[in-house]
Amino acid sequence: MFIGYFTERPYQDPKSGYFGATGKPIMDLNVSNDIYDAELGSALYNRYLDEKIYAEEMGFDGLMLNEHHSTPFCMGGAMNVEASILARITNRAKIVLLGNIIPIWDDPLWLVEQLSMIDMISRGRLVSGWVRGTGRESVAHNVEPHYNWERFKEAHELIVKAWTTPGPFRWEGKHYHYRHVNPWVKPFQKPHPPIWLPGVVSRDSLMWAAEQRIPYIMLATEMEPTRQAFQLYHDTAAELGYQSGPQNIGYLWKVHVDETEELAEEAGRKYVQGPSNPFLAGNEGTVNPALLNLPGLTSRRRVLPTQAVATRARGGNSGPAGALGRPYEQQVENYTIISGTPDSVIPKIRHVLETIRPGSIFFWDGDGAMTHDDAMRSLRLMGQEVLPAVREIAEELELPGPFEVDPATSKPYTGNSPATAPAVEVQADA
Amino acid sequence: MADGAQVWTEEFVEAAGAQLQIVRAGSGDPLIILHDELGHQTWLQYQDELAKDYSLHIPSHPGFGETERQEWIMNMRDLAGWYLEAIDDLGLNGANLMGFSLGGWLAAEMATMSPDTFRKLVLVGPAGIRPPAGEIYDMFLVVARDFMTAGFHDPDNTPEFKQACPDEPTPELAEAWEVAREEACRLSWRPYMYYPGLPDLLHRVKRLPTLIVWGREDNIVPVSASQVYHESIAGSRLSVLDNCGHHPEIEKSGEFVRLVKDFLA
Numbered sequence: 270m271f272i273g274y275f276t277e278r279p280y281q282d283p284k285s286g287y288f289g290a291t292g293k294p295i296m297d298l299n300v301s302n303d304i305y306d307a308e309l310g311s312a313l314y315n316r317y318l319d320e321k322i323y324a325e326e327m328g329f330d331g332l333m334l335n336e337h338h339s340t341p342f343c344m345g346g347a348m349n350v351e352a353s354i355l356a357r358i359t360n361r362a363k364i365v366l367l368g369n370i371i372p373i374w375d376d377p378l379w380l381v382e383q384l385s386m387i388d389m390i391s392r393g394r395l396v397s398g399w400v401r402g403t404g405r406e407s408v409a410h411n412v413e414p415h416y417n418w419e420r421f422k423e424a425h426e427l428i429v430k431a432w433t434t435p436g437p438f439r440w441e442g443k444h445y446h447y448r449h450v451n452p453w454v455k456p457f458q459k460p461h462p463p464i465w466l467p468g469v470v471s472r473d474s475l476m477w478a479a480e481q482r483i484p485y486i487m488l489a490t491e492m493e494p495t496r497q498a499f500q501l502y503h504d505t506a507a508e509l510g511y512q513s514g515p516q517n518i519g520y521l522w523k524v525h526v527d528e529t530e531e532l533a534e535e536a537g538r539k540y541v542q543g544p545s546n547p548f549l550a551g552n553e554g555t556v557n558p559a560l561l562n563l564p565g566l567t568s569r570r571r572v573l574p575t576q577a578v579a580t581r582a583r584g585g586n587s588g589p590a591g592a593l594g595r596p597y598e599q600q601v602e603n604y605t606i607i608s609g610t611p612d613s614v615i616p617k618i619r620h621v622l623e624t625i626r627p628g629s630i631f632f633w634d635g636d637g638a639m640t641h642d643d644a645m646r647s648l649r650l651m652g653q654e655v656l657p658a659v660r661e662i663a664e665e666l667e668l669p670g671p672f673e674v675d676p677a678t679s680k681p682y683t684g685n686s687p688a689t690a691p692a693v694e695v696q697a698d699a
Numbered sequence: 700m701a702d703g704a705q706v707w708t709e710e711f712v713e714a715a716g717a718q719l720q721i722v723r724a725g726s727g728d729p730l731i732i733l734h735d736e737l738g739h740q741t742w743l744q745y746q747d748e749l750a751k752d753y754s755l756h757i758p759s760h761p762g763f764g765e766t767e768r769q770e771w772i773m774n775m776r777d778l779a780g781w782y783l784e785a786i787d788d789l790g791l792n793g794a795n796l797m798g799f800s801l802g803g804w805l806a807a808e809m810a811t812m813s814p815d816t817f818r819k820l821v822l823v824g825p826a827g828i829r830p831p832a833g834e835i836y837d838m839f840l841v842v843a844r845d846f847m848t849a850g851f852h853d854p855d856n857t858p859e860f861k862q863a864c865p866d867e868p869t870p871e872l873a874e875a876w877e878v879a880r881e882e883a884c885r886l887s888w889r890p891y892m893y894y895p896g897l898p899d900l901l902h903r904v905k906r907l908p909t910l911i912v913w914g915r916e917d918n919i920v921p922v923s924a925s926q927v928y929h930e931s932i933a934g935s936r937l938s939v940l941d942n943c944g945h946h947p948e949i950e951k952s953g954e955f956v957r958l959v960k961d962f963l964a
Contacts, residue, residue, distance in 0.1 A: 298840070408840070413888045415881060559842045564881035 270663030271670030272656060273331030273365055273631040274324040274648070275521060278317045280341040281638060282309055297405050297557040300341055313344060314351075316641050321355055323645060324362070327652025330670070331365040331396065333521075333631050335467075338409035349383045356391035363672075364391055365631075367467040367486055367521075368398030371428070372420035373412040378447060380424075381431045384462065385454040393457035393684075398465040398486070399425060401474060404560030415565030418473060420444045425464075432461035458684075463671065465519070472501075472573050479505035479513070482677040484629065486519035487575065491603055492624050494574035495520060499625065501573070515667075516674040516682075519629030523600075523636070524618065525608040525643075526650040536647070537608030539638035541597050611654035618655070619662050628670045630659075705750040707742060711765075714758075714785035720766045721789075722757040725750025728818070729794035730963070731786070732756070733802030736826075736838060736887070737847065738763040738879035740872065743859055745948040748956040753963070756791060760805070762882030764875065775827070775886050775894060779808035786816060795963055797821035800919065800945065801883055804892070807928075811900040814907040819963055823912045823955075824920050824945050826892040828928060833921030835892045839884060843876035844868060852916040852944035859949050892920075901931035909935040910962040912955065914943030936962065 282304070321332045334351055337343035345351055348366060355364050364387065374380050388395040401421050407414040423442045427450075430438070436451030456462050466478040467486040478485040479502045487495045499518045506513035523540050527533035600606040607617045622630070632651065635644030675682045707724035722739060724746065730753040732739075732746070739757050749755060760778065762768035772778050782805065786792060796817045798806030803825025810820050826835060838846045847864040854860040865872070909932050913925040922939060929937040938958050940951050947955045 411889055413884070414839075415885045415888070557840070559840055559845075562842075562877070563839060564877070564884035 270515075270660055270668050271330045271363075271519070271629040271672060272328075272659060273333045273363075273521075273629065274321070274329040275333040275335070275631045275633045276317060276320065276635040276644070277335060277337075277342060277633070278313070278344040279636060280305075280310065280344050281313065282306060282341075297560050298339055298408060299557075302339075310344070317344070317635075318351065318354060318358070320635055320641070320644050320648065322358060323648050325359045327648050328656045329362055329651075330672075331363040331629075331631070332359065333365040333367055335367055335400075336370060337403075338406050340405060349380075349387065352387050352395070353383075353390065356387050356394070359391075359394075361394075363394050363396050365396040365465070366398050367465060367488075368400040370402035370406050371399045371424040372417040373402055373406055373410040374424060375412065377424040377427055377445060378431060378450060378452065381428050382452050382454055384428075385432070385452065385456045388457040388462050389454060391457075393462075395456070395458070395462040396465055397462045398467055400467055401471065401566070404557075404563035404566055407563055407566060408560065414563040416444060417566050422477070429461060429464075432456050465671075467519075467521070468573075469575055470573055475502055475573060476505055478502065479517075480509060482506075482511065482513075482517070484517050484519055484671050484676050486521060486629065486631070488521050489523065489605060489633065490575040491605060492621065496625050497574040499627075511677075512679045513676070514669070514674060514679060515626050515628030516669050516671045516679070517676045518625070518627045519631065520621070520625050520627040521631035521633055522604070522621070523606045523608075523634070524614060524632040524651075524655075525606075525634050525639075526611055526614055526647045526655055527608070527643075528610070528646060528650070530609055530613065532646070533608045533610060533613075536639055536643045537601070537606055538597050539643065540606055540608075540636055541600075542638040611650055611658070615655060615658045615662075618659055622659075622662060622666055622668060626666070626668060628668050628674070705747045707746075707750070707755075712789065714788040715781050717761055717767055717769060717785075719761075719785060719789075720759040720764050722755070724755045724757075725753055727753040728963075729754050729756060729791055731758070731791060731794050731796050733782075733796070733798035733805050734759070734763070735800035735802050736879060736883035737843060737876055740875065741862055743862070743949060744952045745956050748952075749959065752960060753795070756789070756794070758785070760802075760882065762885065763879050768882065773885070775804055775808055778886060779805055779812055782809055783813050783816065792816050793818055795819045795821070797823065797959070798825060799823045799948065801826050801887065801892070803827065804894075804897075807897065807901060807904070808894070810904045810907055810909075811897070814904050817907055820904065820907050820909040821912065821959055821962065822909065822928060823947060824914060824917055825911075825924075825928065826887070826920050827894060827897050828924045828931075829890070829893045829895070830921040830924040831927060832923035835921070836919040837891065838880070838919075839888075843873075843880060846919075849918050850945035851950055852914060852918075852942055853950070857950045859952065863946070863949055898927055898931045901928070902933070904931075904935075905933035908962075910958070911935055911937045912947050912958060913937070913939045914945055914947050914950065915939050915941050916943060917945045919945035 334348045336345050336348035338346050352364050384397050401417050423444050427445055431450050431452055437449045440447040440450055465484045467488050468474045469488050475485055485502055503513050525537050527536055604621055607614050634647050672682050705724050707722055709722050711718045711720055739759055759766040796806050803822040804827030807825055807827050911928050913922050915922055929935050940947050943951045
């Protein structure tokens with residue numbers, strides 16, 4: 270089992286009025302940065318990096334980062350900057366980027382260079398994930414949402430080719446054009462760093478991941494539709510003639526551990542306070558239905574079972590705006606939030622592992638309105654009690670991670686065999 | 700069908716390699732109407748009045764309504780080029796051309812490419828030019844119904860507003876709006892709803908009699924852009940209607956019809 274740690278790095282400002290359940294409504298792209306406090310921003314960036322160092326000390330296998338734009342719920346607008354720092358200040362853990370929003374890069378060759386440098390400086394610890402981004406991201410960087418999926422696939426092909434094919438070569442695609450592709454820096458890992466794909470709703474993305482034999486990570490979705498979506502992955506793999514398994518799927522959800530049940534509840538409730546991702550279940554904030562349905566961004570018809578649940582939680586797609594507002598108690602009940610002492614969380618984590626059978630898991634903690642102290646108490650107890658217990662459970666349930674069993678071959682993982690399909694079809698400049 | 704006095708028909712015709720959905724009505728000299736960014740939605744009073752004197756041809760652009768998308772079309776200039784062939788195929792050379800909003804931009808692009816194809820040109824609140832004051836309303840940051848509503852200065856006192864923009868859109872209309880938004884997005888995302896070279900290209904349209912109609916309170920394409928159109932097309936006529944938003948054809952239907960009939964006569 271591969272166990273990662275994740276925080277979305279919210280901009281926590283108790284004075285902003287955007288903080289806490291009774292704060293001003295946070296509508297996507299409706300919060301001006303004129304409230305941004307430089308001292309606070311600086312302190313928070315450093316806090317989140319410190320927590321990542323401690324997570325590595327406590328035994329996590331992966332330090333996960335994500336990226337959003339023009340929003341207070343995720344400060345990682347340039348996630349690769351944080352990843353670059355982690356490459357130097359940590360020693361063992363994988364740096365898991367879930368992910369770079371490749372369709373919004375007008376120049377993905379620049380991304381090729383950044384990721385290769387992170388892999389070099391970390392001596393081969395980069396796990397490079399891709400996402401398609403939400404409407405917010407397409408708007409913030411003003412990239413055609415209707416070509417999001419085409420650009421995603423073409424950027425992926427270009428990046429993999431730039432990592433693996435000796436340059437210089439020419440690239441004349443539909444969306445990207447280069448007369449001289451020859452990045453001097455190349456990845457440390459050969460042939461290139463593993464590529465994973467996180468997602469929530471898109472059937473196209475999940476099927477593509479299965480076709481490419483890329484691990485698919487579900488983000489904070491409810492258990493039963495998540496199980497169904499993963500079944501689709503496994504069925505697709507079987508149709509394509511390979512055996513997928515736990516090593517091909519991962520699950521991220523909210524897990525907090527504390528010294529007493531009282532402290533755990535107090536901290537757990539902070540998940541749904543403060544600026545947090547309105548796109549994912551159970552967070553504060555209001556989604557803008559126009560952004561959710563940005564034309565062509567996600568197929569209106571080819572969505573996963575997880576999307577139907579998310580849509581219902583928002584009260585449907587109609588109306589001027591929907592707030593997620595799924596109460597804390599309901600999330601505790603359906604295991605999308607697990608908060609408690611080590612003794613009470615371990616059986617619940619076991620239940621999730623039994624239901625979904627992932628080979629990778631990510632504990633989402635220290636988020637919403639949680640303080641540095643909340644995060645550090647939890648990390649300590651995770652390291653001391655929860656992680657060893659979860660590893661034993663995973664062993665018993667036979668849930669190998671993608672660094673134990675290669676997702677592409679279902680054979681034992683070897684350091685030089687990244688988890689992607691053996692060959693990538695290159696459309697442009699064949 | 701006959702919603703008003705005039706009978707209209709809808710059919711699919713082969714044009715420029717596509718099955719083009721087209722609504723036709725009336726009799727007289729041909730008048731091609733190019734719909735806006737939400738597609739041809741409903742039969743309205745102004746169409747009924749114009750159909751008394753002209754034979755109307757109202758195509759759904761590729762990717763709108765039920766006309767299939769042409770994947771190679773990536774911008775408005777591509778679409779304009781496609782349409783000129785479609786007009787050849789439909790035998791409509793010499794027709795009058797009228798376009799609304801995104802359709803006005805389309806008509807303007809077609810006119811720059813081939814001014815002699817048309818008899819007269821009417822542009823109604825056309826997009827296509829970056830307004831010197833104000834910005835073009837971003838339709839993609841709101842849902843379709845809110846965008847429609849923003850296009851009216853006084854929706855409460857516009858009799859046909861509810862017909863164009865029902866409180867509870869039918870599932871068919873809601874779907875048609877989403878389809879239209881997607882194609883509009885493909886045509887207009889960046890730069891949003893304009894082409895930087897258009898004002899200079901428009902100089903060629905001086906050979907084509909042109910009427911520009913704008914609502915003074917247009918929230919969608921600010922009225923400042925009307926001056927650029929007017930100055931770029933030598934000899935053009937500009938009519939700015941008071942107390943009127945982005946849809947003079949609906950909000951000031953009577954005045955609009957008189958203007959257009961006078962001009963086309």
